[in-house]
Each structure stands twice: as structure tokens, then as C-alpha cells.
Amino acid sequence: MNQILIGSLILSILHALxxxxxxxxxxxxxxxxxxxxxxxxxxxxxxxxxxISTTILGLIVGLAGYKLAENYHQLAESVIPAVxxxxxxxxxxxxxxxxxxxxxxxxxxxKGKSFKTLLFSLCLGMFLSPCMEINAYFLSAGALGWQALxxxxxxxxxxxxxxxxxxxWVAGRGLRLINAHWFEHNENLITGLTLIALxxxxxxxxx
Numbered sequence: 001m002n003q004i005l006i007g008s009l010i011l012s013i014l015h016a017l018x019x020x021x022x023x024x025x026x027x028x029x030x031x032x033x034x035x036x037x038x039x040x041x042x043x044x045x046x047x048x049x050x051x052i053s054t055t056i057l058g059l060i061v062g063l064a065g066y067k068l069a070e071n072y073h074q075l076a077e078s079v080i081p082a083v084x085x086x087x088x089x090x091x092x093x094x095x096x097x098x099x100x101x102x103x104x105x106x107x108x109x110x111k112g113k114s115f116k117t118l119l120f121s122l123c124l125g126m127f128l129s130p131c132m133e134i135n136a137y138f139l140s141a142g143a144l145g146w147q148a149l150x151x152x153x154x155x156x157x158x159x160x161x162x163x164x165x166x167x168x169w170v171a172g173r174g175l176r177l178i179n180a181h182w183f184e185h186n187e188n189l190i191t192g193l194t195l196i197a198l199x200x201x202x203x204x205x206x207x
Contacts (some may be wrong), residue, residue: 005152012156015052015160039166044165055157
């Protein structure tokens with residue numbers, strides 16, 4: 001259980017820090033001259049749409065894990081690390097191809113729209129772009145039962161939303177705690193290496 005929760009926490013923190021999860025809201029907010037509270041509200045609503053769609057997909061995957069509960073030991077020892085490893089290698093390939101797999105929102109396409117249209121577009125864009133990496137942990141949690149599945153969903157939703165709001169707040173105040181451009185350019189590399197590290201952790205370490 002601890003292994004699943006720690007992995008879920010790490011991936012949730014990583015996603016909250018990925019620039020595509022918060023930088024578009026900062027950019028659009030400045031372009032549209034939104035107040036800080038409006039920018040944070042839009043971020044929260046769009047972020048919620050994103051985590052809801054990811055959670056729905058995760059629960060479906062978790063149901064598959066629930067049906068495989070009798071084979072949980074094999075699932076945890078081989079299937080989950082394999083899924084994480086394949087995802088990690090895929091993101092590394094995207095990095096080598098210089099593609100941004102996490103680019104949920106095209107900022108340029110959003111400019112000039114009315115607030116309601118803009119809000120709907122941002123929420124729809126985030127809803128239709130669920131994060132796939134966390135599904136390995138939904139699958140594993142599903143094999144342990146609904147309580148574990150609920151904990152993974154809770155961790156993902158709370159950490160992702162809180163992280164997105166924090167990053168928007170920090171960037172909106174002009175604080176330069178991270179190099180967003182470098183992070184954005186290398187987000188596939190960071191995601192890929194993190195997933196591979198988690199695959200190794202899951203394969204060799206029992207919590």
C-alpha cells in the first residue's frame with residue numbers, strides 16, 4: 001500500500017510542476033489582465049476538469065485491477081513496473097523527438113475570446129487531456145480494494161490542484177523559483193526519468 005501511495009504522490013507533485021499545467025493560465029491571465037483571484041479561480045476550475053477526467057479513467061482502470069485482485073502479487077511485481085517502464089521510455093522518445101506530450105492548451109488559440117468562452121475552452125481542453133501515467137497506480141490500487149483506489153484518487157486530486165494553484169500564484173507574483181523555460185523544454189525527459197525510476201523502485205523495493 002505504501003509503495004502505491006508514495007508513487008502516486010511523486011507523480012502528482014511532478015504533474016503539478018509541469019509548466020503545461022500552470023504556465024498557460026499565467027500567460028492568459030496576464031494577456032487578459034485578469035486579477036490574481038480570477039486567474040486562480042480559472043486555474044482551479046480547469047485543473048478540476050483535468051483531475052476529474054483523469055480520475056474517471058483511473059477508476060475504470062482500477063476496476064480492471066479489482067478483477068485481478070487474486071493475482072495482486074504478480075501484478076505488483078511485474079505488471080506495474082512494466083507499465084511504468086514503457087511509459088517512461090515513451091516519454092524519453094518524445095523528448096528525443098522534441099515533442100511536448102503534456103501540452104494541453106495552445107495559448108495562442110485562446111487569446112481574444114470572451115471570458116465564458118475562454119473558461120469553457122480551458123476546462124474542455126484540460127478535461128480531454130487526462131494524465132495517463134497515474135493509471136499504473138490506479139490499476140495497482142484497484143487490486144487492493146476500493147479504499148486504496150479512493151486514497152490514490154484523493155492524493156492525485158488534492159496534490160495536483162494544490163500544486164497548480166501554488167505555481168500560478170508564485171509565477172503571478174513574479175517570483176522566479178524555477179526556470180520555467182528549461183522545465184518546459186525538458187518536461188518529457190523529466191517525466192520519463194521519473195517513471196523509469198518509479199518502475200525500478202516498484203520492482204526492487206517492498207515498502
